Amino acid sequence: MKNLCFLISFFLFFQFIYPQDGVPFKENKQFYLQGNSILIGNNILGDDPTEPLMDIGIPNDVVKMKYIDIDNDETTFSSSEAIIKSTPVKPKISYAALYWCGLYPDEKSALRKSGNRMVHVGRGERDAAVNSILFKTPSGIYETLIGKIIFDSYNTEVFKTNSPYVCYADVTTKLQNLATINGTYTVANVKATEGEISGGGSAGWLLYVIYEDPSESPKYFTTYNGLVEVNKEVIDIDFKGFKSKEEGIVNTTIALGAMEGDRKIKTDELLIFDKKSGDYKPLSNKVREEKNFFNSSITMGDEFFTDRNPHSANTLGFDLLKMEIPNPNNDLLDNASTQANLRFQAKADRFYLFFVAFETEINKDFLEEKINVASDSLVSGPAITEISEPIVEEKKITIISTEKKEIKPLEKEKVVPKKPIALSEEDKIKKEVRIQSMSVPGLASGYYLVTNVFSVKENAAKWSQFLTGKNYRPQIFINSRNNWNYVYVANNKALLPVYEKWKEYKGFEYFKDIWIMKINL
Structure with a gap:
């Protein structure tokens, strides 16, 4: 009991x-x-x-x-x-x-x-x-x-x-x-x-x-x-x-x-x-x-x-x-x-x-467009892997001579493949922290560190009071699609400062499920 x-x-x-x-x-x-x-x-x-x-x-x-x-x-x-x-x-x-x-x-x-x-x-x-x-x-x-x-x-x-x-x-x-x-x-x-x-x-x-x-x-x-x-x-x-x-x-x-x-x-x-x-x-x-x-x-x-x-x-x-x-x-x-x-x-x-x-x-x-785009959410397309060292491979190339109408072999050429696609800062951070995207009319664009979300306004206010007592400076924005109240404690136009705050706060028990919202970007 x-x-x-x-x-x-x-x-x-x-x-x-x-x-x-x-x-x-x-x-x-x-x-x-x-x-x-x-x-x-x-x-x-x-x-x-x-x-x-x-x-x-x-x-x-x-x-x-x-x-x-x-x-x-x-x-x-x-x-x-x-x-x-x-x-x-x-x-x-x-x-x-x-x-x-x-x-x-x-x-x-x-x-x-x-x-x-x-x-x-x-x-x-x-x-x-x-x-x-x-x-x-x-x-x-x-x-x-x-x-x-x-x-x-x-x-x-x-x-x-x-x-x-x-x-x-x-x-x-x-x-x-x-x-x-x-x-x-x-x-x-x-x-x-x-x-x-x-x-x-x-x-x-x-x-x-x-x-x-x-x-x-x-x-x-x-x-x-x-x-x-x-x-x-x-x-x-x-x-x-x-x-x-x-x-x-x-x-x-x-x-x-x-x-x-x-x-x-x-x-x-x-x-x-x-x-x-x-x-x-x-x-x-x-x-x-x-x-x-x-x-x-x-x-x-x-x-x-x-x-x-x-x-x-x-x-x-x-x-x-x-x-x-x-x-x-x-x-x-x-x-x-x-x-x-x-x-x-x-x-x-x-x-x-x-x-x-x-x-x-x-x-x-x-469908073809999506298959050819590599993204975190894409599962069905070809995987992108990082290569630690460039691989050099040899190919035998032939061309058709327009003048003599015959095929001539060329010398073996070394072909260097394209460099692996470098992950963006956001893609790297996504491997550690959940980042969601949202459009919120009237809210400044940027990244927001969200601590909780409430459908009842009074509960959002109480949670904000709790955070204020912990010496944070919580603020609230409302998603107009469902009128839910999002309580956040950091925001910036750049992702890195918000990510640093996430790393700092994530270990606290009352912040066990915080995430980053990408808004109006």
Whole structure:
């Protein structure tokens, strides 16, 4: 059980560390290639360890959650499966990412009567190693994965009642080494609270794979991750960095992962900006309603995804989907589109969004342009390596004499290759520190050392007061796209002075996740 005195004594500190909505979404990966993607996954909590839950009328907040555990392995306490099939036998894998998440305030929780009301009572120490799980590929054995914790709200003042977390691991190499990626994938020992918690329990995992296929159209892929609560205040995500194909219908697909969407409560929506009408348009399909988009299900396109064990119709708050954005007559994305804007909102039914992938068709010239440009975010192009010493190679060159119409050999010539491309100062620094770009109207251009970001203005002010007490001089700017408040402690037109401040401050506990924003440059 959490110690109440401990929580009170640390309240003033921890309430400033994270923004009100958890961790804002940021771009994780970006690809330009001819290919496609795969999404599979499953939930990890249910009403029975092995039997699927087919009753879609049961809300997740009345279920006494149990770990799903289907692998008949005594060394695991939770496990579920999903299958990849009908893909090329041995595609060239460009990227594979595994995510897992859960609501995890305590090991177990129950609803108890206290006076005239019912309260949730937790017991059992929570395992801090939420980023450690087991992963099994087709025909393989369990391997331990230690992932990156994107956000864990435990021991913070954010989302105290259900303590969500989300973790991520890059498993590209593991899939590249498989004889085939088709088959059953199993994830085990994902942690979550068993029993009853406020709002209902929820947990699960997803595997997202991008692969090359010459028969597919050129596409732009990007993935975003974070952990935000969608509840009354809208969450917007903007996708840029692409240029739609120049002819025909533009096909665009999204993939999403979220927790705690309830099928019985209707008000949650996913919308896309329609530039023709100047407003956001709600999305839906045969298995997801406009006003109940996040409905405790796992769907691919217009169908429920059943190639998994257990294949529950009701996944009790865990939502996973991949779907095409309806785009008849190129109404939403046309042949001149260079960005897309998604909006998530809810009124009565909150949910936690942790994963978004966006992919759209691009024109071939744009693809070639991207492949030939070396950048940190480019994965599909040729790698640039630095050469310590110039290599001299010999070539035998022939020319055609216009006068005698015959081929004459020339002497061997030494050809010195071009010098390796020197990395810029910014590229070198990017190897150490996260640098993001942003346009903020009215703000002086330059580099800003950001310490935290808040959706609530009052929390930004409190965090600034905390920093002032530490003898810093914090300032705030507002991103007009989402009205989030960014608190920074240094800025300069040149990157190096800000980078030096980053090195100076990064070791402090309260600055454990500071980064640099490149603004209006």
